[in-house]
Amino acid sequence: MNRRKLHLRFLATCCLAALQGCAMDPSALTEEEGLGSHEQAELGYNPGAGWNLVWQDEFDGTAVNGANWTVLTSNWDPVTNNCNFGTGELEFPRAQNVTVGGGKLVITAERTSDNPVDSRCTGYGPRSFYSGRLHTKGKVERQYGKLAASIKIPSGYGMWPAFWTLGANISSAGWPGSGEIDILEWHSNEPTWMKAATHWYNGGQADWGTGASGGYNLADSFHTYEVEWTSTSMVFRLDGNIVSNTYYHNETEFQQPHYIILNLALGGNWYGNPSPASIALPSGTRKTMEVEWVRWYQQGGGGSTGVSLTNPGFESGMTGWSTWSPNGTEAADFSETYNGGHSGAYHLSHWNNASPFEVWTYQPRSGLATGNYKVRAWVRKGGGFDIARLQAKTCGTCAPVFTDLGTYGNWTLVETPAIYVSGGYLELGFHTRASVGNSGNYIHMDDVELIRL
CATH class of the missing domain: 2.60.120.260 (Galactose-binding domain-like)
Incomplete structure (x- = not known):
């Protein structure tokens, strides 16, 4: 990184503006209303003693670095060979909704009446939103270490931003046999919570999850999200603080290289498959997920x-x-x-x-x-x-x-x-x-x- 990241933290109270043009789920407002925000912009980050930086993207250029990332261009995923990513999401990813500028990666979501559809996904119907999804498959794949990012997620019902990994053998092992590590997922009904989880195969889908409330709305301000991953355990952190329980494991899915995914989904099964009309993104407006940096550290500079x-x-x-x-x-x-x-x-x-x-x-x-x-x-x-x-x-x-x-x-x-x-x-x-x-x-x-x- 050539530029110095600035440190800024402030606490501000905020209230939600009424959104026009879509039918909101009333439950979406129960915890967001009246919450303070804990702003952390241009975050500094210290991984701790003994950790050496082995890969990073600081997004200092003017375009996505193709040596690191592949940007998806439809709701069909050629890596996993499925439509809507197996979760019933409502968005249609495209390249123009993934941009780099001002030292940040920006994933933009917007409602559309274009009715985009991929010919491989015609049975799922047209999508109601454009958004973005990118991954490092075949370009950046590592095993163990500390994987961290500084991210600002958008508020609103139906927003499903995520920072996560899949096993590099996904094409041959399938899901969940490849393993999945969810470092950050956010749900509007619990806006103060960072949700983290793992998924693997054990005669069927097996899951483990944790989370933590920072006591402030995570949306619309920058925070650091990380996992510290070894051959036997994972520790998740929000702004440097440990998130609830440690995940102890011996699954082979988590003893192999993984690749990184960043995406901004809308709706889907985590929200109970809501209708497009209920998503808090009126026509003519945009919401963004912004990423200042993504970094992978290893103890002693090891790793793959x-x-x-x-x-x-x-x-x-x-x-x-x-x-x-x-x-x-x-x-x-x-x-x-x-x-x-x-x-x-x-x-x-x-x-x-x-x-x-x-x-x-x-x-x-x-x-x-x-x-x-x-x-x-x-x-x-x-x-x-x-x-x-x-x-x-x-x-x-x-x-x-x-x-x-x-x-x-x-x-x-x-x-x-x-x-x-x-x-x-x-x-x-x-x-x-x-x-x-x-x-x-x-x-x-x-x-x-x-x-x-």
Whole structure:
């Protein structure tokens, strides 16, 4: 961060202005009316001794940093492959409602009569609002540490601002198998409360939740929201104060990298699926969720660390990669430019037009530090295979850890389960087998990463 964040706190009393143009839920006013606000703008923040900053976005530019964030452009989520985000929300995210300026990220919600609808979500009907949603999937994914943000949320019935994470394996594990960490959720019926929660899979959806009232309306002023996350516990904080109970866990969903999500939802199942007319956002007005900064700290500067690979994007052909086949079909793997790469021009393909094949394309790595590792790669895949895996193993004859590859029409980030390396050696790559030749079957792979956890 190049500019110095200023410190400002003041206490002011306020009362709600009557909103025109929509039917309000009377219960929405029971706690908001007459509450003071606890303003904290341009917040300074001290993570405490022993915490080192390993990633940040201070929003000092004039546009969203594409190296950090992907901005959604409809109510269909290509990561989770669902409509309205599984919660029945009423908004249609779009890029123009996510802006950066004045040292802040601004997510703007507004009522619309345009009736926007995504063709993949026609069964859900048109949306009544525009808003914004962005995430760091495939760009910023980390495990453990202290994740914090300075956020100003909007007041009003139906506003559902959120700062949260999902497991990086969401595309393969689904929800709630990926795990979810909700650092901030806010509901207008309890405006003084920061709500935090976790969700995971335990024979079905499993949930844990906590919250705290600061004694002042959190809306319309800046506050800091954070989670301190270890392999066994999570502590949530509002403005540096611990939020109620500590969450103690041993779920695998919370022992893997997660990515960040910021969004401003409207309505949805948390509000009991209210009608669009009841949302406190009249036509011609806007409400904003503003973010001054998001920061991720690790103790001692640890966390997920990339290990250098040779030619991970296959831009130099097959340099650095080895091939094994049990039946002499090594030629089924090659670097090519057909349909382009995830990045760069080239990618790895496993394909044979007419003949069956089996190929293991791998890169051996030696001299690795003892610890847990994962392999990640971007994949497109179509057609049927007997075996299609991203995998890793600690010797040529050792059993691998692997992720079975699904069908991906677009480039999709996949990763293996963690593998423990104690002898310094690892083989990582792709194993595919097709018992029948078919020109419609293909696997394209690109941008391979080896991550030490």
